[in-house]
Amino acid sequence: MSRFDELQKHLLYALLLFVLMAILPLFVTQRYLLGEVITFMLWVSVALQWNVLMGHAGVFSLGQMLFFVSGSYTVAMLGSYLGVSPWLSIPLGAAVAAVAALVIGVACLRLAPAYVALLTFAIGFMILTLIISESECYITTGGNCLTFWGGTNGFSQFPDFGFRQWLRGSWLLGNYFTVLGAFIVSLVSSIVVIHGRLGLAFRAMSDSATYAASRGINRTKFQITAFVITAFFTGMTGGVHAAHFRFAGPSLLELSTMMFILAMVIVGGLKSTWGPVLGGVFMMILLEVAKSFGEVRNTLIGLVLVGFVLLLPKGVAGAGSSILAALGRSKKMQNTAGEEHDRQAQNA
Amino acid sequence: MDAILQIIITGLTLGAMYALASVGLALTYGTMGMFNMAHGVFMTVGAYSAYAAVAYFGLAFPVALVTGLAAGAAIGAVTHLLVVRHMLKTEGFEINIIVATAGVAILSEDLILKIFGAYPFRQPLQLDGTFRVGGLAVTYQSVGILAAAAALVGVMTWILTQTRFGLAIRATAMNREAAMLMGVKADQIYLQVLVIAGLLAAAAGIMISSLATLSPQMGANPLLRAFVICVVAGLGSVTGAGFAAIALGLFEAAIQYYYGVRYGFPLMLALVIIVLIWKPAGLFGQQDVIRS
Numbered sequence: 122m123s124r125f126d127e128l129q130k131h132l133l134y135a136l137l138l139f140v141l142m143a144i145l146p147l148f149v150t151q152r153y154l155l156g157e158v159i160t161f162m163l164w165v166s167v168a169l170q171w172n173v174l175m176g177h178a179g180v181f182s183l184g185q186m187l188f189f190v191s192g193s194y195t196v197a198m199l200g201s202y203l204g205v206s207p208w209l210s211i212p213l214g215a216a217v218a219a220v221a222a223l224v225i226g227v228a229c230l231r232l233a234p235a236y237v238a239l240l241t242f243a244i245g246f247m248i249l250t251l252i253i254s255e256s257e258c259y260i261t262t263g264g265n266c267l268t269f270w271g272g273t274n275g276f277s278q279f280p281d282f283g284f285r286q287w288l289r290g291s292w293l294l295g296n297y298f299t300v301l302g303a304f305i306v307s308l309v310s311s312i313v314v315i316h317g318r319l320g321l322a323f324r325a326m327s328d329s330a331t332y333a334a335s336r337g338i339n340r341t342k343f344q345i346t347a348f349v350i351t352a353f354f355t356g357m358t359g360g361v362h363a364a365h366f367r368f369a370g371p372s373l374l375e376l377s378t379m380m381f382i383l384a385m386v387i388v389g390g391l392k393s394t395w396g397p398v399l400g401g402v403f404m405m406i407l408l409e410v411a412k413s414f415g416e417v418r419n420t421l422i423g424l425v426l427v428g429f430v431l432l433l434p435k436g437v438a439g440a441g442s443s444i445l446a447a448l449g450r451s452k453k454m455q456n457t458a459g460e461e462h463d464r465q466a467q468n469a
Numbered sequence: 470m471d472a473i474l475q476i477i478i479t480g481l482t483l484g485a486m487y488a489l490a491s492v493g494l495a496l497t498y499g500t501m502g503m504f505n506m507a508h509g510v511f512m513t514v515g516a517y518s519a520y521a522a523v524a525y526f527g528l529a530f531p532v533a534l535v536t537g538l539a540a541g542a543a544i545g546a547v548t549h550l551l552v553v554r555h556m557l558k559t560e561g562f563e564i565n566i567i568v569a570t571a572g573v574a575i576l577s578e579d580l581i582l583k584i585f586g587a588y589p590f591r592q593p594l595q596l597d598g599t600f601r602v603g604g605l606a607v608t609y610q611s612v613g614i615l616a617a618a619a620a621l622v623g624v625m626t627w628i629l630t631q632t633r634f635g636l637a638i639r640a641t642a643m644n645r646e647a648a649m650l651m652g653v654k655a656d657q658i659y660l661q662v663l664v665i666a667g668l669l670a671a672a673a674g675i676m677i678s679s680l681a682t683l684s685p686q687m688g689a690n691p692l693l694r695a696f697v698i699c700v701v702a703g704l705g706s707v708t709g710a711g712f713a714a715i716a717l718g719l720f721e722a723a724i725q726y727y728y729g730v731r732y733g734f735p736l737m738l739a740l741v742i743i744v745l746i747w748k749p750a751g752l753f754g755q756q757d758v759i760r761s
Contacts, residue, residue, distance in 0.1 A: 228742050231746075232749050234564065236749075239504070243738055254731045376574075380572070383571070387568055416583075422576075423575040426569065430569040
């Protein structure tokens with residue numbers, strides 16, 4: 122029974138966040154800030170899915186950006202070559218990501234965690250190298266050679282959501298609410314997975330792998346399920362990202378992009394539900410402030426990763442709940458001390 | 470015939486560098502269960518230090534070589550003292566250490582970029598000239614790489630199998646508590662292992678940069694190969710990593726010769742995944758893989 126209450130409670134929080142974010146444009150009218158909030162929602166959406174996978178399902182995948190890029194490139198390539206609207210290609214991109222995850226998952230997820238991390242990392246890097254090193258021109262426009270997979274520059278200037286025609290000057294608001302929609306879908310899916318039946322299976326496995334296995338919980342099957350679900354929503358986010366920025370390129374697969382999102386997950390705290398949102402706020406503000414100190418982005422990301430793993434391995438969310446737990450315990454101890462006192466008084 | 474000879478020479482050179490890069494990685498995983506994402510940066514640090522020793526301080530070739538190796542050893546030690554030491558035996562070590570060393574990697578890479586810039590310098594530590602075998606020109610550089618790699622891996626094997634120090638490392642790898650009860654200082658062993666890994670990585674870095682150029686990201690490519698080699702050999706198997714490195718070096722050279730440079734790594738990765746489906750613990754791995 123309590124499981125449903127937990128699920129409903131978090132869904133209610135999600136609804137609250139949705140309302141808050143929906144009325145935000147009333148107060149934030151600056152284009153730049155609105156753009157930053159959009160970026161925030163996109164990356165947090167990826168971080169949310171990664172947290173489900175890494176913190177709850179116990180799959181240490183370093184290939185999340187690969188699924189993101191599957192979505193982006195589907196939107197970018199269909200848009201550039203065939204002029205397909207992103208409204209059609211985003212679901213398709215998500216499906217492409219899910220299929221890629223199924224193939225990679227079946228091949229890799231049977232292995233021990235460290236192997237999974239390395240192989241997913243290697244596959245992502247391999248795709249990056251293949252995209253960059255392609256040299257045959259697919260089409261030539263105005264003397265510029267465009268390779269089939271976009272090469273080092275990637276794709277740009279393909280059809281976006283089309284709000285520029287409908288809403289004219291306030292097209293950014295159209296994009297804002299589209300991204301918000303994607304963000305909330307991703308958030309709700311992560312809550313449902315964490316607090317639903319799948320999450321229950323993961324909790325059972327992390328509590329006692331042997332007992333869970335003996336009760337018939339198939340680790341690999343559940344992990345592949347989680348892998349495919351999270352890849353689907355990561356791919357969807359990738360597609361939305363491509364349609365919003367009208368850009369998709371190999372820079373998305375670079376180590377620094379992945380580390381930035383990993384930092385959000387780690388700062389927020391693995392095994393939490395809301396950690397990635399907190400971590401996302403922290404990282405966005407930190408890097409925004411740091412911009413005024415020159416090119417220190419990667420240095421900071423490195424420092425944050427090392428610092429949090431060393432000092433706060435459970436992240437902001439974990440630290441918050443352990444402080445609450447400590448407060449609760451000291452209250453309980455006072456109570457028991459009080460009872461002890463009463464009992465002694467009675468004896469006397 | 471010439472083609473095959475060419476493939477063998479390129480493959481052995483590649484394999485020798487991969488062996489140096491992956492043996493250190495396998496040793497760290499074998500002893501401490503730690504996957505070091507910063508191993509590639511150790512290579513970069515070694516290569517740049519050797520370069521700086523020649524370009525900025527005008528040191529002689531052997532001195533520069535030693536400087537490079539020492540720098541690799543030093544960054545291994547620093548990583549242990551500042552990061553790894555505090556995380557040993559904490560909950561979720563296996564995953565947290567990957568995150569932490571990835572942080573060290575991106576941090577150090579950025580620092581190198583800030584100090585040296587992105588200009589692709591030429592590694593001054595080179596052997597010039599070629600000689601002919603049959604119809605083929607073989608560079609002294611390849612021979613030097615092969616010889617140095619063989620010597621370093623040989624010395625490593627000798628240390629691990631023949632000395633008391635090696636015995637202590639192997640004992641700690643087998644069972645940390647039991648080794649400590651026998652008087653092995655496990656923490657010190659971990660430090661020494663990371664120093665050795667850093668030194669070997671630096672050697673690999675100097676060699677790799679002598680064939681290509683220096684760049685802050687130069688560690689990424691060989692690190693990936695080293696990962697794949699360690700995984701296919703079975704994480705933690707040092708000898709296995711050596712053999713797998715040579716085999717995959719030859720395989721990659723053959724693919725590059727017949728299908729082009731682009732497909733060398735992808736096909737290698739595909740081969741490795743097929744091997745892992747057949748043997749989930751790797752070819753030489755002994756550790757149990759949790760199957761459900």
